[in-house]
Amino acid sequence: MENLSVEFATPQGSVCAVRDVSFRIAAREVLGLVGESGSGKSVTSLAILRLLPPQARVSGAIVFEGEDLLALPEDRMRSIRGVGISMIFQEPMAALNPVMRVGDQVAEAVMAHEGRPYNHGSEHSPRRGRRAGKHEAWRRAVEALRTVAISDPDRRARDYPYQLSGGQRQRVMIAMAIVNRPRLLIADEPTTALDVTIQAQVLDLLNELREKFALAMLFVSHDLAVVSQVSHRVAVMYAGSLVEMGEAREVFRNPVHPYTRGLLNCAPTLHSDRSQPLRTIEGAVPVLTALPSGCSFEPRCGSRIAHCAEAVPPMIEVAPGHLARCPVEAERH
Numbered sequence: 130m131e132n133l134s135v136e137f138a139t140p141q142g143s144v145c146a147v148r149d150v151s152f153r154i155a156a157r158e159v160l161g162l163v164g165e166s167g168s169g170k171s172v173t174s175l176a177i178l179r180l181l182p183p184q185a186r187v188s189g190a191i192v193f194e195g196e197d198l199l200a201l202p203e204d205r206m207r208s209i210r211g212v213g214i215s216m217i218f219q220e221p222m223a224a225l226n227p228v229m230r231v232g233d234q235v236a237e238a239v240m241a242h243e244g245r246p247y248n249h250g251s252e253h254s255p256r257r258g259r260r261a262g263k264h265e266a267w268r269r270a271v272e273a274l275r276t277v278a279i280s281d282p283d284r285r286a287r288d289y290p291y292q293l294s295g296g297q298r299q300r301v302m303i304a305m306a307i308v309n310r311p312r313l314l315i316a317d318e319p320t321t322a323l324d325v326t327i328q329a330q331v332l333d334l335l336n337e338l339r340e341k342f343a344l345a346m347l348f349v350s351h352d353l354a355v356v357s358q359v360s361h362r363v364a365v366m367y368a369g370s371l372v373e374m375g376e377a378r379e380v381f382r383n384p385v386h387p388y389t390r391g392l393l394n395c396a397p398t399l400h401s402d403r404s405q406p407l408r409t410i411e412g413a414v415p416v417l418t419a420l421p422s423g424c425s426f427e428p429r430c431g432s433r434i435a436h437c438a439e440a441v442p443p444m445i446e447v448a449p450g451h452l453a454r455c456p457v458e459a460e461r462h
Contacts, residue, residue: 133189135172135181144417146172148369150189154313157339159346161360161377163353163392167414169369170349171219174315177347178214179206193313212242215306216315221298225290231301232286235270236263238305273304277334296327303334310342317349332359353396357381365389368415368425371444375451385453387430424456432457 135147147169154160162170175181177191179198191198193213198206218224226234240263267286274282277300290298299319306314316335320328336359339346350356356363357377364374365388373386384390391410401407412429421427423438430437434457442456 130173130177131190131192133173133176133187133191135169135176136186137182138184138186139418141418145420146369146417147176150366150369150371152364152371152374154345154347156312156343156345158362159339159348159360161356161363162347162349162366163351163356163363164366165351165392165414168366170351170366171317173366174216174317174347174349177313177315178210178216208242211238211306211311212309213311214313214315215309215311217302217306217317217319219318219321221295221302222290224302225298227290230287230289231293231298232267232270232274235273235286235301235305235308236266238308239266239269242309269308270304273308274301276307276338277301277304278330279304295323296330299323299327299331300334303331303338307338307342307344311344313345313347314339315347315349318351319348320350320352320355328355335359353381353392365392368420369417370425370441370454372426372455373451373453374444375448379448379451383448383451385447385451386426386455387432387457388426389453391429424454 130153131151133147133150134145137144137146150169150173152160162173164170172181176185176187177193177198181187187199189199193209196205198209201209225231229237271282271286274286279285279297279300285293285297290301293301303319314335319335320331323331332355335346335348338344348356348359360377362375363377363380365372365380365386367388373380373384373389380389381393384393388410394408395410397407410429411431415421415425415428421438423436423440424430424433424442427433427437436456442454444452444454447453
């Protein structure tokens with residue numbers, strides 16, 4: 130992704146929900162995209178699959194296996210969705226059709242690409258240009274449910290979403306996403322509303338699938354603890370922009386941007402004093418129609434200097450492979 134920007138026209142004026150975002154993901158790599166609600170994480174994810182509403186104005190480049198997705202005709206893009214790139218959407222109870230058996234919904238992901246073979250050259254591809262009939266689609270759906278560790282998948286495939294637990298519904302969503310063996314998996318808050326035990330199981334499952342199918346993964350979450358467990362690299366978003374990016378261990382151990390440090394300070398630990406209230410970041414996320422002229426985080430930052438309010442700071446390399454968008458750090462370097 131190179132210099133991605135997404136704008137929406139509203140009665141209050143143009144809103145830039147994503148501004149100049151750039152990153153790369155390699156095979157078998159997990160990039161964690163973190164930030165508060167409204168920071169632009171989901172819009173960035175939907176832009177990759179071109180699932181934004183028609184009024185969205187998208188600029189920049191999103192290159193997948195040598196093709197700029199933003200320049201492709203819709204027919205070609207449709208052949209990539211679900212096969213080259215798949216997405217696990219938030220809230221499986223809302224994403225799943227309540228009046229269809231879950232097996233039919235997974236099989237539908239197979240049938241949707243019948244006659245549209247996508248030969249991405251992966252040795253794990255079950256298609257290789259082959260057409261799938263209904264019987265074959267159902268067989269692959271059951272196999273996908275078995276792959277995501279749903280017990281008795283032949284019987285469960287005939288259940289409706291309301292008959293499954295929250296963890297099982299999430300596994301069905303994952304099965305739908307991986308049934309066509311994609312190369313890139315976008316996981317948008319895949320552990321939201323799950324208890325910690327089920328969260329751990331889902332995270333272990335995603336890691337197993339990443340290794341088994343050589344998946345690249347964009348893991349979108351506001352939960353820093355979860356991101357720290359699954360990500361190789363981390364990108365932190367605030368008000369539509371990336372403010373810090375680097376190896377996960379480096380970012381969590383040596384956060385540079387004040388926003389990243391604030392997020393980490395807000396997370397309770399085993400050593401937190403329970404007699405004291407949880408820490409918070411002062412202030413609120415700025416309204417996107419009235420962003421500050423300089424650093425977006427400047428009004429909330431306790432480390433700001435005069436230069437912070439003057440211009441949008443560039444990303445600078447504060448350590449090998451560790452980037453941050455902070456005027457204070459720029460002055461130090």
